[in-house]
Amino acid sequence: MIKNVVSLVTGGASGLGRATAERLARQGASVVLADLPSSNGSEVAKELGDKVVFVPVDVSSEQDVTAAVQTAKDKFGRLDLTVNCAGTATAVKTYNFNKNVAHRLEDFQRVINVNTVGTFNVIRLSAGLMGANTPNQDGQRGVIVNTASVAAFDGQIGQAAYSASKAAVVGMTLPIARDLSTQGIRICTIAPGLFNTPMLAALPEKVRTFLAKSIPFPQRLGDPSEYAQLVQAIYENPLLNGETIRLDGALRMMP
Ligand SMILES: CC(=O)CC(=O)SCCNC(=O)CCNC(=O)[C@H](O)C(C)(C)COP(=O)(O)OP(=O)(O)OC[C@H]1O[C@@H](n2cnc3c(N)ncnc32)[C@H](O)[C@@H]1OP(=O)(O)O
Numbered sequence: 031m032i033k034n035v036v037s038l039v040t041g042g043a044s045g046l047g048r049a050t051a052e053r054l055a056r057q058g059a060s061v062v063l064a065d066l067p068s069s070n071g072s073e074v075a076k077e078l079g080d081k082v083v084f085v086p087v088d089v090s091s092e093q094d095v096t097a098a099v100q101t102a103k104d105k106f107g108r109l110d111l112t113v114n115c116a117g118t119a120t121a122v123k124t125y126n127f128n129k130n131v132a133h134r135l136e137d138f139q140r141v142i143n144v145n146t147v148g149t150f151n152v153i154r155l156s157a158g159l160m161g162a163n164t165p166n167q168d169g170q171r172g173v174i175v176n177t178a179s180v181a182a183f184d185g186q187i188g189q190a191a192y193s194a195s196k197a198a199v200v201g202m203t204l205p206i207a208r209d210l211s212t213q214g215i216r217i218c219t220i221a222p223g224l225f226n227t228p229m230l231a232a233l234p235e236k237v238r239t240f241l242a243k244s245i246p247f248p249q250r251l252g253d254p255s256e257y258a259q260l261v262q263a264i265y266e267n268p269l270l271n272g273e274t275i276r277l278d279g280a281l282r283m284m285p
């Protein structure tokens with residue numbers, strides 16, 4: 031079912047987005063791979079073949095995302111699947127009493143701007159192009175998959191900004207499913223646990239080991255291909271809509 035699908039994958043140059051672009055391309059889908067101009071998206075797109083096109087995008091920019099959606103239309107004629115993987119994290123306490131310093135407001139705003147505003151920006155502009163599709167026999171015109179995090183539910187010390195930004199993605203999932211239902215566009219959110227990507231590699235080794243040991247089963251970091259597998263399952267199952275799915279080996283993060 032993935033063959034001939036036209037997709038847009040944000041954050042496609044690295045980690046979960048890259049694995050998703052790879053899986054889609056391998057099965058014959060076309061991919062608009064959107065990532066920051068500073069990323070290696072251009073090289074990744076070349077590696078993945080002719081049907082993968084890199085577009086430099088900051089997901090929080092209306093102009094950039096409009097250009098990415100337009101690329102899907104110009105190069106491939108339509109848009110069937112959008113996967114929001116672009117994201118950023120920070121780890122700072124709300125108030126550090128040892129240093130007598132408050133969490134910088136700009137850091138909080140930056141994380142919300144990319145993870146929440148950026149995700150919504152991509153959703154709203156993708157929906158416009160998907161709405162022009164001819165519906166399938168079930169009335170479906172398109173599918174959107176977002177990426178939250180288990181931190182939306184059990185954020186740790188230092189995760190106020192990140193957790194808030196991801197909880198907002200969880201929160202927007204049902205109302206957007208309702209908004210887009212008239213056009214037959216489905217939307218689901220994946221809340222990953224701990225995946226072996228460059229983002230997680232930024233955590234101190236001690237924290238990573240501690241976190242991995244706290245996963246009930248399987249007691250290891252997730253492989254990005256396992257995230258991509260769920261994206262495909264969501265695309266292929268017509269009844270999945272308005273839901274957030276934890277993909278975490280039953281992890282519940284400690285404070
Ligand atoms: C990416 C996802 O979507 C999935 C996830 O959410 S993965 C979970 C991500 N979790 C985080 O990012 C945790 C964020 N928090 C932190 O990094 C830190 O708590 C903080 C930097 C915000 C503050 O740390 P702090 O209280 O000032 O203490 P700090 O001096 O840094 O650390 C004290 C000790 O506790 C450890 N520690 C801190 N946070 C820890 C945690 N969450 N788990 C285990 N150990 C931790 C430190 O490694 C350190 O150990 P040592 O003294 O032996 O070096």
Ligand SMILES: NC(=O)C1=CN([C@@H]2O[C@H](COP(=O)(O)OP(=O)(O)OC[C@H]3O[C@@H](n4cnc5c(N)ncnc54)[C@H](O)[C@@H]3O)[C@@H](O)[C@H]2O)C=CC1
Nearest residue numbers: 041044045046066088089116117179222224225227228229
């Ligand atoms: N790795 C993990 O364990 C988990 C990751 N997540 C989420 O999954 C998503 C993907 O994360 P990873 O692949 O791990 O991280 P990553 O850091 O490997 O990849 C993120 C990609 O997003 C891009 N990006 C960042 N800001 C952007 C912006 N403003 N516009 C366009 N692209 C931007 C980066 O350039 C990068 O290529 C993120 O939303 C992250 O919060 C959630 C839970 C766990």
